[in-house]
Amino acid sequence: MKILVPVKRVIDPNVKVRLKSDGSGIDLANMKMSMNPFDEVAVEEAVRLRESNLATEVIAVTCGVSACQETLRHAMAIGADRAILVETDVQLEPLSVAKLLRAIVEREAPELVILGKQAIDDDANQTGQMLAGLLGSPQATFASKITIADGRAAVTREVDGGLETLECGLPVVITADLRLNEPRYPSLPNIMKAKKKPLETIAAGSLGADISPRHVPVKYAFPPKRSAGVRVADVAELVHKLKNDAKVI
Amino acid sequence: MAILVIAEHDNDSLRSATRNTVAAAARIGGDIHVLVAGMNCAQAAQAAAKLAGVVKVIFADAPHYADQTAENLAALIVPLVKAEGGAYDYVLAPATGAGKNLMPRIAALLDVAQISDIVAVESADTFVRPIYAGNVLVTVRSIDAVKVITVRTTAFDAAGEEGYAVVESITAGPDLGQSKLVGREVSKSLRPELIAARVIVSGGRGLGNGENYHKLLEPLADKLGAALGASRAAVDAGFVPNDYQVGQTGKIVAPQLYIAIGVSGAIQHLAGMKDSKIIVAINKDPDAPIFQVADFGLVGDLFEVVPQLTAALK
Ligand SMILES: Cc1cc2nc3c(=O)[nH]c(=O)nc-3n(C[C@H](O)[C@H](O)[C@H](O)COP(=O)(O)OP(=O)(O)OC[C@H]3O[C@@H](n4cnc5c(N)ncnc54)[C@H](O)[C@@H]3O)c2cc1C
Ligand SMILES: Nc1ncnc2c1ncn2[C@@H]1O[C@H](COP(=O)(O)O)[C@@H](O)[C@H]1O
Secondary structure, eight states, rough: EEEEEOOOEEEESOOOOOOOSSSSBOOOTTEEEEHHHHHHHHHHHHHHHHHSSOOSSEEEEEEOOOGGHHHHHHOOOOOOOOEEEEEEOOOOOOHHHHHHHHHHHHHHOOSSEEEEOOOTTTOOOOHHHHHHHHHOOOOEEEEEEEETTTTTEEEEEEEETTTEEEESSEEEEEEEEEGGGOOOOOOOHHHHHHHHHEEEEEEEGGGGGOOOOEEEEEEOOOOOOOOOOOOOHHHHHHHHIIIIIIIIO | EEEEOOOOOOOSSBBBBHHHHHHHHHHOOOOEEEEEEEEEEEHHHHHHSSSSSSEEEEEEOOOTTOOOOOOHHHHHHHHHEEEEEOOOOOEEEEEHHHHHHHHHHHHHHOOOOOOOEEOEEEEEEEEEETTTTTEEEEEEOOOOSEEEEEEOGGGGGOOOSSOOEEEEEOOOOOOOOEEEEEEEOOOOOOOOOOOOOOEEEOOOGGOSSSSHOOOOOHHHHHHOOOOEEEEHHHHHHTSSOOBBBBBSSBBOOOEEEEEEEOOOOOOOHHHHHOOOSEEEEEEOOTTOOGGOOEEEEEEOOOOOOOOOHHHHHO
16 A cells, blocks of 8 residues: 655744745745644654555655755655655645645555645645545545554544544545644654655646646735733732723623 | 535534624625535524525535535535536635535635635635734735635624525435544533633643643633633643644634633644633743733742632632
């Protein structure tokens, strides 16, 4: 069983985003970049399935600029066997990514595709569901547990009211929630090994997908800042303020 | 213009998020239809017919909608949107777990991009949405013919219930049988629904363990008629189930009063609650980032302060 894991390069979750001075976009200059945290979870899960002999190969794929190779090396340091960069300078929307991934799925024929549930930059939470739709495959989103047995997947999902478990045939598209696992830190030898693993580059244009943007960003802005309020000395003052100033109790 | 709102319901009653989504649809303007697809969901359809601004409720009742799987719902909705004469220009659903699961599949099958989690309608084709955990707001114009949108429920006041729409029953779509629900663990609670609660008492890792969480926060929540929430750290540590989580990857809430107890205030947590009207923080670390957004901050040991607070409320 082959597993395909789409990963995205994003601004590191621990750094503060900046806007370009004219409000026309996010300032990416000199930003620390990382793999989207949900995608680290997805790679870890795929690697564990291979380590327990339920999968034979883990392929990491990313769509984007040439610098995304770094992200693919990181995926291979966690344990992916090889990687594919679908290279383009076009600003990609989830629909475009899903179309490019469909072409890769058709080429590689994986039984399992595990994506992150959302990219922490655009917070779109779309790509996995879109890919499943384009492929006509079942989907199991927001996974906190995956069990593969007898050619079927049982996926426990984090839903609004608690948890639910879906059973689907393969191939299936799964998106990973953070509680699926705790991704490992790649060891130094594995980081060195990852440098020698195969990384193929494919020009996005050669895949025949329409990736023209459908959204025109009009403006980027910071939300109004919430100002810090007051410190209260004790519970009595707090209750007094909630009752008389804020009038919320 | 015609707008299709996908209702969220438990077959008997509508989830509150549907009312906020209808309110967002009203901002766009046009004929609002609500789809209620489920099993034995006539009562939910009747409830949808009362929502202000709704002109028609489309009602699809079949056993294969009982589990609300995305595959079957998309197979019903996509032809409905494209249907001759019945075509829709917009499809809206709340940006809840259910809406997030379903809508991108519909968008992809319609070959349109989705606009996720809108917080404002600027015009018929331009919307505002938060990105980067709510640290940036982007205004986007969509050039797609059909606009598939999920709505941040806290950004739109719920539609009223003075409407009177017709209910039209339609033939169910196919049962694709692609995924099967085999288990469900629903957290049962008599408390208000988290995303619609007026008051939320939320606990973090500072509570130490699940026993403390319940022992300290339940009595306080009882006094306030509040819903209970939690940080990711508290959920990860097993204090409470996943559906309590507030934040970038949990629920987005905006109650009148949010009391954060033993929560540090990481940006991913703030992403889910910083639009609350009044924020109270109780934390023993005077430098905890939560104090930067709190209207009232109390520096102290929660094990002393919380019982005092509970006792002080009549
Ligand atoms: C991609 C991503 C997504 C995430 N999504 C979410 C999300 O949706 N929601 C979320 O909450 N987090 C999310 N996180 C995690 C987030 O970064 C923080 O790790 C988390 O919010 C911390 O939870 P906490 O405040 O309970 O714990 P901590 O940060 O450990 O804070 C505990 C606090 O309790 C205080 N405390 C301890 N003892 C006492 C006492 N006796 N009395 C008073 N105060 C006390 C401490 O001073 C401290 O401030 C996400 C992280 C990532 C990377
Ligand atoms: N450019 C990309 N290349 C590869 N995978 C991506 C890309 N963008 C998004 N993804 C995958 O889709 C998931 C959801 O992203 P999004 O729909 O943008 O929130 C991510 O966690 C990744 O697994």
